[in-house]
Amino acid sequence: MLPKLPSFRFSLLLLLILKLVASSPPEKEFTFNGFSGANLTLDGIATVSSDGLLILTNTAENKKSHAFYPSPLSFRRNLSDGSIASFSTTFIFAIVPTENAGIGGHGIAFAITPSTDFSNALSAQYFGLFNMSNNSDAANHIVAVELDTILNLELQDINDNHVGIDVNGPVSYRAHSAGYYADDTGEFRNLTLISGNAMQVWVDYDGPDAKLNVTLSPVNAIGTPMTKPTKPLMSITVNLSAVLLDLPVHVGFSAATYPLMTSQYVLGWSFAMSVDQAHAPPLNYSKLPAIPRTNLKGHKSRALGLGLAVASLVFVLLVTFVAFAAARWRSKYAELREDWEVEFGPHRFSYRDLFRATNGFRERELLGAGGFGKVYRGTLPTSRAEVAVKRVSHESRQGMREFVAEIVSMGRLRHRNIVQLLGYCRRKGSFSWSTTSSPTGVAAGLLYLHEEWEQVVVHRDIKASNVLLDGEMNARLGDFGLARLYDHGTDPQTTHVVGTTGYIAPELARTGKATTATDVFAFGVFILEVVACGRRPVEQPTVGWQGEQFLLVDWVTENWRKGLILDTVDAGLEGEYAREEAEMVLKLGLMCLHPHAAARPSIRLVVQYLEGRAPLLEPSPAYLGFTKLSLPHNVGFDDYVASYPSSVPSASTLSGGR
Known part of the structure; x- marks a missing residue:
């Protein structure tokens, strides 16, 4: 047996060598100075222009898009220490805003992912990579570097x-x-991602040390690069081998615009992967495509050139006509501006844009109406963003500055279940503002307003017609025309009673104070009306004005007492619903309608009930019944604020959502 031992050792050594070689990740390198002929894997609205510019998103369509290197890469782990290959990538990008400078989509993400199928991913803050169900799921195996231009407190x-x-x-x-750290002084210098200027990103990962560096710098002009800053913007230790495992992965870009459409470009890209340290190949700036710029030359200059070429008589007639047309145009689109509005400038829209967006506020664009104004469907002429525009009458100058400040403050609300307010416009005698357009969704939006924002926001007009559904069927609470703000820990101020008949809490007429509890009361009416029963809170007799009104809450309560609460479920469902969930929603609605404000659940507890994180208690039979809750019409209700209509409209054609 002894003579065979060396042969055995040789075979074992050869096996170990082969095993180590097989475990070493392969090296890979590529460079794109422009993307002509790059053969990238594209989806959504991503495209490559004739001069090689990778266009991820544009201002014509509001969709997600992806662009990946055509073949997968292997970051196979090294068996000796469990690390993955080192990699380095750099790319030059530009995010060009629309006329509403500083407002646009959420930005661009460089992504490493095992799959290129993102059909179930959402746009906006999810960057076209994730959705609400797989958010933070370890099974995603995705690493991304985001360039984000929208503040989202939820994330x-x-x-x-x-x-x-x-x-x-x-x-x-x-x-x-x-931003970046200057090499000469070491100071941090800010950069604005949505400036429209070219910027360069480096993403470097050291596999053995598990260190990830991200560096950002400006590109002064195409052809005149800036040296990569020595100090990275971020440097963290993160074990990507535990995320990417041994899966073949794809590298590339993902983007999605919302609430307004934005042009997002990648001009050049290089990538390198190595067993040891990796260095992305440098880009040739002289070969990169140019960033498109909007031609802003006006129609008036061409009209003036033509006018100078005609005879003096024609010129006089033309000047007269132009003067008349200009006067008429100014009258048609005249706005009311005051010096104090300068501080709110970025949030102001021109009346002309809103007039054109709604086709002149035509009746066919009308979505709903109430005592304080009408809501119209519209599409902004420049960005093509679909919005809802509310037009109200405001003859009095008293309190206008405070009113505008409050509207602009509420424009900073960011939540997936809140209709975002984009801005406002003032015109003599009227005031307009523009917004982008499941009980759990509405409750989550209310929780954000009541407890999670920097101030308490009391909506004061929760009803079915103020809840919109976006293109992905997410419920969004809108119309903040009656909303009031106050600081956490303080008492709301007394005000006159406003709201919609059938949704107003009984204590509101007595105290004149709108609180979070009065919002919870209106939410209770809402879920009975829309989610469960499909009937309005108050219905008049079908023949004339004789007989008793139909009171939805009384009807549900009476059936609950008889043990027949499921008989109140919307008959249009034809029995196709989850009985336990329907019963829970009906009982929760009754709990929210308790006549004593202190006995109603907080909106946080309501969310916990709806999400199944807290057991629902049985409603107390005491005092339940809308007859006991309702008040005479002469105690101060603003009856002129009426529901229009009570059903929930679809907002898929109103807005891009969040």
Whole structure:
């Protein structure tokens, strides 16, 4: 046996060598100075222009898009230490805003992912990579570097202009304000991602040390590069081998616009992967495509050139006509502006844009109406963003500055179940503002208003017609025309009673104070009306005005007492519903309608009930019944604020959502 031992050792040594070689990740390198002929894997609205510019999104369509290197890469782990290959990538991008500078989509993400199928991913803050069900799911195996231009408190964003490192979800593992550290002074210098200027990003990962660096710098002009800053913007230790495993992965870009459409470009890209340290090949700036710029030359200059060429008589007639047309135009689109409005400038829309967006506020664009104004469907002429525009009458100048300040403050609300307010416009005798357009969704939106924003926001007009459904059937609470703000821990001020008959809490008429509890009362009416029963809270007799009114809450309560509460479920469902869930929603609605405000559940507890995180208690039979809750019409209700209509409209054609 002894003579065979060396042969055995040789075979074992050869086996170990082969095993180590097989475990070493392969090297890979590519460079795109422009993307002509790159053969990238594209989906959504991503495209490559004739001069090689990778266009991820544009201002014509509001969709997600992806662009990936055509073949997958292997970051196979090294068996000796469990690390994955080192990699380095750099790319030059530009985010060009529309006329509403500083407002646009959420930005661009460089992603490493095992799949290129993102048909179930959402746009907006999910960057076309994730959705609400797989957010932060370890099974995603996705690493991304986001260039984010929208502040979203729900995702714990630090501001509306930051770079973030994401692992398996859009809540950043680490984030930093966009900018770079100057090599000469070491000071931090800010960059604005949505400026329309070209910027360069480097993403470097050291596999053995598990260190990830992200660096950002400006590109002064195409052809005149700036040296990569020595100090990275972010440097963190993160074990990507535990995220990427041994899966073949794809590298590339993902983008999605919302609430307004934005042009997002990638001009050049290089990538390198190595067993040891990797260095992305440098880009040739002289070969990169140019960033498209909007031609802003006006129609008036051409008209003037033509006028100078005609005879003096024709010129006089033309000047007269232009003067008349200009006067008429100014009268048609005249606005009311005061010096104090300068501080709210970025949030102001021109009346002309809103007039054109709604086709002149035509009746066919009308979505709903109430005592304080009408709501119209519209499409902004420049960005093509679909919005809802509310037009109200405001003859009095008293309190206008405070009113505008409050409207602008509410424009900072960001939540997937809140209709976002984009801005406002003032015209003599009228005031307009523009917004982008399941009980759990509405409750989540209310929780954000009542407890999670920097101030308490009491909506004061929760009803079916103020809840919109976006293109993905997410419920969004809108119309903040009656909303009031106050600081956490303080009492709301007394005001006159407003709201919609059938939704107003009994204590509101007595005290004149709108509170979070009065919103919970209206929410209770809402879920009985829309979610369960499909009937309005108050219905008049079908023949004339004789007989008793139909009171929805009394009807549900009476059936509950008889043990027949499911008989109140919307007959249009034809029995196709989950009985336990329907019974829970009906009982929860009754609990929210308790006549004593202190006995109603908080909106946080309501959310816990709806999400199944807390057991629902049986409603108390005492005092339940709308007859006992309702008040005479002469105690101060604003009856002229009426529902129009009570059914929930679809907002898929109104807005892009969040």
